[in-house]
Amino acid sequence: MSEKFKAIVLNQSGDKFSREVQTIDKSFLKDGDILVKIEYSDLNFKDAMILKNGGKLIKEYPRIPGIDFSGTVEESNVSDFKKGDQIIVNGSRVGELYHGGYSQYARVKKEFIIKKPEKITTKQAMMLGTGGFTAVLCAFAVKAREDLLLGEKVNEVLVTGSTGGVGSIAVMALSKLGCKVSAVTGKMSHSEYLKELGAENIIDRKELEAEPKLLDKGKWDGVVDTVGGNILANAISQTKHSGIVAACGNASGNKLNTSVIPFILRGVKLWGVDSVAISKKRKEFIWGEMSKLIDFKILEKSIKTVGLSELLKIFPNMLEGKLSNKILVDVNK
Ligand SMILES: NC(=O)c1ccc[n+]([C@@H]2O[C@H](COP(=O)([O-])OP(=O)(O)OC[C@H]3O[C@@H](n4cnc5c(N)ncnc54)[C@H](OP(=O)(O)O)[C@@H]3O)[C@@H](O)[C@H]2O)c1
Known part of the structure; x- marks a missing residue:
């Protein structure tokens, strides 16, 4: 040195x-x-x-x-x-x-x-970084519903802040895991990019910014939320029975204005995700999955x-x- x-x-x-x-x-x-x-x-x-x-x-x-x-x-x-x-x-x-x-x-x-892991490079690892790592932690949290419900498929999923570092990788990973991904964004001009990542539907952020209903029509088997606030509260009230909402971020703020109704009437689960205090064993597992879940050619763009x-x-x-x-x-x- x-x-x-x-x-x-x-x-x-x-x-x-x-x-x-x-x-x-x-x-x-x-x-x-x-x-x-x-x-x-x-x-x-x-x-x-x-x-x-x-x-x-x-x-x-x-x-x-x-x-x-x-x-x-x-x-x-x-x-x-x-x-x-x-x-x-x-x-x-x-x-x-x-x-x-x-x-x-x-x-x-x-x-x-x-x-x-052998199958990714040091450069690819940092193209993902903590954001990508957290996204994949969230994707596995959402998919855990399949184990809880003895195999019932997680199909419809929502990702918020979808053009961000965490959101974009969550879109890609969930789509690779076989889910139909709806991506929420404030940048509708990035719709083509989100579709290339694997999103099937693009939702304008404005649609989820209003005061949440106690219970809305159930649309999502799972949610990855990176923004918090009303968007998270609306996502919770739109989650189907036993759906898992993985909350990892606060890009729009720290407040969460929701009620117990989605939790007690629909068994919705709010799953907090933290990427900092994670065992070495889980880190090795998540990084080992990256080569299967990430298309680095698309990401590179x-x-x-x-x-x-x-x-x-x-x-x-x-x-x-x-x-x-x-x-x-x-x-x-
Ligand atoms: N828990 C953990 O371990 C962990 C790890 C990593 C990151 N995080 C947190 O996760 C969040 C996202 O991180 P990131 O690295 O993805 O950040 P980022 O690249 O800045 O992306 C955040 C995205 O959120 C959306 N957004 C920004 N401001 C917003 C607002 N006021 N209202 C609604 N949506 C807004 C935007 O996406 P659209 O324009 O597409 O809507 C933006 O691209 C941050 O709060 C970060 O601190 C937590």
């Missing part, structure tokens, strides 16, 4: 918050079992909040942000990993409590790392690759809902 490398460093002194690409020394990296030469990271909503002002998630400065990364082991003090292993890191509060992926090197604990300096210029667009590409970060660009 060269002694010096590039990373985005966040700092706070009093009210003054700063973010810049710095050349730093490897002594900057704190203790961990494994030194990784990073190849790729990505941009998630959480990353954008952290880059803006720490997002109340960073407790100690200076901090290298970036909640996901992929790369190659350079040095290892543990027998589970050896030099040359290709790895993926997501969740475990890397980029928040620990230095993260917007850097050419990271030092991490062995518990945070999984070996990259929506990817924009940036280096660390360009990332600092474009991240605010994500917070303003103005990004129509998934951002892949090539830390060596």
Whole structure:
């Protein structure tokens, strides 16, 4: 390893918050079992909040942000990993409590790392990142209805925030799993793209923004919701008997104005999904399924690759809902 490398460093002194690409020394990296030469990271909503002002998630400065990364082991003090292993890191509060992926090197604990499945590349892993990982967690949560109902098929599913990082992968994964996907979007101009991902119907977000009824016509066997608020409340009241609503996001807000009626009259299940505190075993399972569920050729069309300096210029667009590409970060660009 060269002694010096590039990373985005966040700092706070009093009210003054700063973010810049710095050349730093490897002594900057704190203790961990494994030194990784990073190849790729990505941009998630959480990353954008952290880059803006720490997002109340960073407790100690200076901090290298970036909640996901992929790369190659350079040095290892543990027998589970050896030099040359290709790895993926997501969740475990890397980029928040620990230095993260917007850097050419990271030092991490062995518990945070999984070996990259052979059938995907380090680049493909970060084309998905936490967003894609969460989407597939949600897709399996929705499909769990089939086990609960002893094989009754999950057919009609709804995905909200469908052009987003989580939503778009949920559309693709659920369609690959054999579901008929209806995609809710505020960007009707992206309908063709959503159809290419596998959506059969496109629903204008406005249709789900009104005050929810106590119980609406049951339409969905399952829902993946990334936005919260009235859209989630409407999705719950439109869910069929025993349907599972996997809620993972709050892109439209934290409030949820619903009632007990869909839960007690229809047995609807609201299934919260968290991608951060996930066992290594489940991470290995989800990443191992990606090659079966994702068509990377289609996904590639929506990817924009940036280096660390360009990332600092474009991240605010994500917070303003103005990004129509998934951002892949090539830390060596
Ligand atoms: N639980 C977890 O572990 C976990 C993991 C990853 C992400 N998340 C959360 O999941 C959510 C989505 O993340 P992401 O990375 O997909 O973000 P993203 O790429 O910014 O996508 C969010 C999408 O939501 C829709 N949207 C945005 N503002 C909205 C509004 N005011 N009302 C209704 N819809 C709106 C937009 O899609 P359309 O224009 O197509 O409607 C947008 O593309 C975020 O809240 C994020 O924090 C949670």
